[in-house]
Amino acid sequence: MNKTFKIYALVFIIIMVILALLEVNKKEVTDWRKNFDVDEKSPFGLFVFNHESKDLFKGKLKKVDVSAYEYYNQNKNKPAHNILVIESEIDMESWKKIMDQVSKGSDAMIIVSHLPKPVSDSIGYYNSQISFEEENYIKLTDKKYQGDFIHLDKFPSGRGFSYIKPEIEVLGKTVEKNNTDQANFIKAKFGKGTFYVHCEPLFLTNYYLLKKGNVKYFQDVFSYLQDRDTLWFVESNTKESRFFMRFILSKPALKYAWWIFLGGLVLFIFFNAKRKQRIVPIVEPLKNTSAEFVKSIGNLYLQEGDFHDMMAKKAQYFLNKVRLDLLIDTQNLDEDFAKKLHLKTGKPVEMINEAITLIKKGQDPYANVMKEDLARMNKLLDEIIKI
Structure with missing residues (x-):
């Protein structure tokens, strides 16, 4: 080993x-997410409702795991019936099919916190966030149900109907200590049928259904539906993930x-x-000795004090660069040369004339050259053409 x-x-x-x-x-850890899943036993799942619904609807409840659009396309002559939707994501084409069925005489119990605007506008209401209180009470307005209510003490949605058409009947409301009562359950005639819309689906979840006394409110809400076949569209809740x-x-x-x-x-x-991984060898980079060479040559000239020779070499290098870069003939350093150099470099004529004078002085083997002459010529030539 x-x-x-x-x-x-x-x-x-x-x-x-x-x-x-x-x-x-x-x-x-308790999962407090509002999943509204019929198979979830978490507080806000619908496991309890799913099992109790058989008795509540007297065996006439059928769960439909396809979209309403697909179902009604396959069952075009379906007689009047009840439709149940609980906090499900339904596409607009399916909503149109549901609305069509209601207009022909079916009743729909829609228990969702928010409906698509085209649907709610067609029914005749608009709902929105009306409160941010941490708890409230939901109760029915009918006198025979006055004693039946549910205390929402965990994450109420706070949604209610901010606008309702005059012909719509209010069946339930949200009651809070610091706010006025707000409608949360309505009845709206639609063609030959009726829409029942409740915007607080939490009362159907496991957490609230298992609390003592809450079942009565739950039964009261569904008592508005007629005793007939009921279709519960649960496509979005039962669709299985296909992730491998x-x-x-x-x-x-x-x-x-x-x-x-x-x-x-x-x-x-x-x-x-x-x-x-193999060891990567360290390769020393090649040293650039050009600068050291130039420095050594420069020091040698300074030690010898041969300023005249240095001026001659500087002048020769400058004139060579003028020939190569500016394409100016340097055989005669006359007025014509000075004019061409002035035009191509843009430098003042006085500077160019002074530089030519120093160049000629460096080229004259008999001229008396001082250190200051070398420094001045070097500065002028570097300003005319950067060498």
């Missing part, structure tokens, strides 16, 4: 021990094992790749 394998084994054992301790000591990892990720133990496997694989690849 080599050293690398022992290290991997030790790391794996430590990770497994830590995960085991976390699993043993973890506390059960859905089974593994749905089981906590398998999910942890899967993530450990992926983490271990990443660590293995990382350490193994690092281990196998």
Whole structure:
């Protein structure tokens, strides 16, 4: 057993021990998400309602797991019936089919916090956020149901009907301490049928249905529907995920094992790749000795004090650059040369004439050259053409 394998084994054992301790000591966390799923036993699922609905509708309830559009296209001559929608995402074409069925004599119980605007406008109301209170009461307006209410003490939606057409009947309302009562349950005639719209679906969830006394309100709401066949459209709640990892990720133990496997694989690849990589040799870059050479030559000239020779070489290099870069003949340093150099460089004529004078002085082997002459010529030539 080599050293690398022992290290991997030790790391794996430590990770497994830590995960085991976390699993043993973890506390059960309540899922307070408003999922409205018929198979969820979490507080805001519809598991209890799903099982109680058989007795509530006297065995006449049928769950439909396809869209209303698809269902009614396959059942075009369906007699008048009840339609139930609970906080589901329904496309506009399906809503049109539902509205068409209601207009022909069916009744629809729509229990959603928000409807698409074209649908709500057609029914004759507009709902919005009316409150941000942490708790409230929902009750019915009918005198025979006055004693039946539900206390919403966990995450009420706070939605209500901010506008209702005069012909619409209010069946229920939201009651709060610091606000006026607001309608949350209405009855609207639509063609030959009726829409019942409730904008607080929380009263159907497991958390509230299991509280003592709340079932009566739940029964009162559905008592408005006629005793006949009822279709409950649950397509969005029952549609199964098609992700190929859905089974593994749905089981906590398998999910942890899967993530450990992926983490271990990443660590293995990382350490193994690092281990196998060959050592990259350090290559020293070539040293640029040109600057040192120039510096040495310059120091040599300064030590010798041969300013005349330095002026001659500077002048020769400058004139060569003028010939190559500016394409000016440098054989005669006369007025014509000065004019061409002035036109191509844009430098003042006085500066160019002074530079020509110093160049000629550097080219004259008998001229008396001072250090100041060299410095002045060097400055002028560098200003005329950057060398």
